[in-house]
Amino acid sequence: MSATGQSFADLRADGLYVEGGVRRGSFELDLSLEVRPGEVLGVLGPNGAGKSTLLRVVAGLEELSRGAVGVGVQAWQQPGLFVPAEQRRVGVVFQDYRLFPHLDVRDNVAFAARSRGSGRAASRAHAQQWLERLGLAELAGRRPHQLSGGQSQRVALARALALEPEVLLLDEPMAALDAGARIDVRTFLRAHLADFAGPVVLVTHDPLEAMVLADRVLVLEAGRVVQQGTPAEVARRPASAYVARLVGLNLWIGTLGADGLVGLDDGGELAVATEAPQGRVLVSLRPSAITVHTEHPEHTSTRNVWPGRVTSMEVLADRVRLQLTGAPDALADVTPAAVAELDLEVGREVWLSAKATEVEAYADHAQPRRAGQLD
Template sequence: MTDTDRTTPGPVPGPGGDGGLDARLVVERDAFRLDVTLTAAPGEVLALLGPNGAGKTTALRALAGLVALSDGHLRLDGAELDRTPPESRPVGVVFQDYLLFPHLTALDNVAFGPRCQGASKSAARERAAGWLERMGLAEHANAKPRRLSGGQAQRVALARALATRPRLLLLDEPLAALDARTRLDVRAQLRRHLAEFEAVAVLVTHDPLDAMVLADRLVVIEDGAVVQEGAPSDIARRPRTDYIAQLVGLNLFRGHADGHTVRLGDGPTVDVTVTELLAGDVFVAFPPSAVTLYRERPAGVSARNLWRCEVAGLETHGDLIRADLTGELPLAADLTTVSAAELDLRPGATVWASVKASQTHAYPA
C-alpha cells in the first residue's frame, strides 16, 4: 500500500454492500423536530430545498455527524454510520463560507484532508496538485485564500472535499457567497464536477436555479418534513405547496374538480383545459405571465376566467413588473413597465384579471 492510498480505517460495509445513501434523519431539538427520509444512488446529486428554518442545514449536519440523531438510521454503501464520529466518516463537506485555512496555500488546504487520512506530505501534496489542476487552479497553488477570488476559493474548497475521496459529498449553500456574475460561471463548473463524481452528493440550497441546474432530484423540506420530492422538471410543473409554487414562479390553488371546472373552496371557479376529465381534489397552477389585467371589466374577452381584484403591491421582477393582487382570487401577475404605466397601476387600484383556460395546468392533489 502506498502513502497515497493509505487512509484511516472507516466503517465496514454491511451485508450485501449496497451502494448509495439510505437515511432516516430524526432530530429533536427544543420545539423543532426534523424527520426526513433520504435515499440516493451512487452518482446521484440530491438537492435539499426549503425556506429558512425548514431543517435543511440540520439534515446536512446530521449526515456529517455534527448533529446526533434522536432516532432513525444512516447507512452509506451499506455501512452503518449512526455512531461513527465525524472524522471517521467517508464524507466531504463544502461549507457556505468555505472555511479555508487562511495561513495555508491553496495546495496545502487541499492536501490537509489526505494528510489527516495518513498520507505523507509529498503524497498528499501530489494528490492536491492533481485536484487543483482539474479545477483549473494549478497556477494558484501557492496562493493563500486572501489572494483568491470568490469563485477560486469555492473551487479550492470543493477540491479539498474531493481530495479525501468521500463516498458522500455535502455542499451547504456552495454558491451563496458569490456575486451574480461569478455565480453563473461557478455554477456551470460545479455542475461539471458533480457530473463526474461517482458517489452520492447532497446539496443544500434555497436558490431554485441552483437546485434545478445542479441536482438530479429535489427533496423539498418544510417545517422539518418532506413535502415533495422528484425530478426538478416534475416539481417545477406540479408544485404541491405555496412555497414551491412561489419558488418556481407559479400561482397555485387547491380546489375540487368536476370535469373542466375547479371550485376553489368557498371562492370562485377556474375553468381548465385537460385531456381527461378531472374529479375530486386537484391543484390548479398557472404562471404570472398568463394573467392579463384590465382597468375596466372587459367585453368580448375569450378568457373564461375573469376575477375582480385589487392591487396590493408592485415590485420589479427581472425586466417586468409583478403585481400582487388580492380580491376574488389572490394572485400574482407579470406585465411590462409600459403596460403597468398605461394601466396606471398603483396600490389600491381595482383591476380585472383574466386567464385563458388553455394556460392553466390542473393535476390531482
C-alpha cells in the same frame, strides 16, 4: 423496521440512505431519502426547515434519535451502531469555505490526504493533481486572503474532492458570492459534479441553483419532506405555497367538480382543462399567463375572468409583477409598456383573465403541518 416498513438492510442500496428522525424538544425532523451514486439531490426549504440538520446527520456531526444512515452496504448509524464523523468518507463544501488562512491553496487541498496519515510530500503531490484536474493549478501558491470568493469556493470543492469521499455535501455553496461569481461557480460545479461518482446532497435556498445543478429536488418544510421530484416536476407542480413562491407560480387549493370548475378555498373559482381526479386539488398558474384589463373583457372565449385590485408593483428585470387582490388573489406579470398603456398603479381596479388551458390542477397530497422550527 423503518418508517416505511422496510428493514434497514433493504434500504442499503448502492447510494446514500437516511431513514429516521431527529428530535429536539417538542420538534422532530422526519427524514426518508435515498440518493443514488452519481445523483445530485437538491434540498430546498425555508430557514428552520431542517436542511442543516440533514447535512450534520450524514456527516456524522449529529445522531438520529431513531433510524439509520449509510452508504451502499456500509452502515453509518443504526440501532446499536454510530460511526463518528472522522471515520466517514464524507466531503463537505461550506458556504463560508473554511479554508485554513495560514496555509496556501496547495496545502489547504493537501489537508485531506494529511488527515488520512499521508506524508507532506505525498499529500502535496496528491493536492497538485486535484488542482490541475479542476483547473486551479495557477492558484497553488496563494493564501486564502489572496483569493476571490469564486476562487475560494473552487478551492473548497477541490479540498472536499481530494478526500476521495463516498458522499459529497454542499452547504449553500454560493450563498456568499456576488451575482457574477455565482454564475461562474455554478458552471464550474455543474461540470465537476458530473464527474463525481458518489451521491451528492446540495442544500440551497436558491431555486435556480437547485434547478441547474440537481438531478432531483427534495423540499423540507417544518421538519418534514413535502415534495420530491425532478426539477421540472417540482417547478411545474408545486406542492406548497413556499415552493410556488420559489418557482414564481400562483398556487391555490380547492375542490374540482365534474363540470371542470375548481371552487377555491379562499374564494372564487377557476375553470381547468387538464385532467385531474375530482376532489381536493392544487391549482397552479403562471403569472405571465394572466392578462390584465382595465375593463371587463367582452367578446372573449376565455373562461376565467374575474375582478381585482392592484396592491403592489415590483420591477423584475424585463417585467413588472403585480400583486392583486380578488377572488382569487393573484400575481400577474406585465411589461413596462403595458403598465404605461393601462395606466396601472397601486389601488387601480382591473379585470383579470386566464385561459383554462393555462390552469393546471393536480391532486393535493399535503399532510397537516406541525408547529416548530429546526435548523
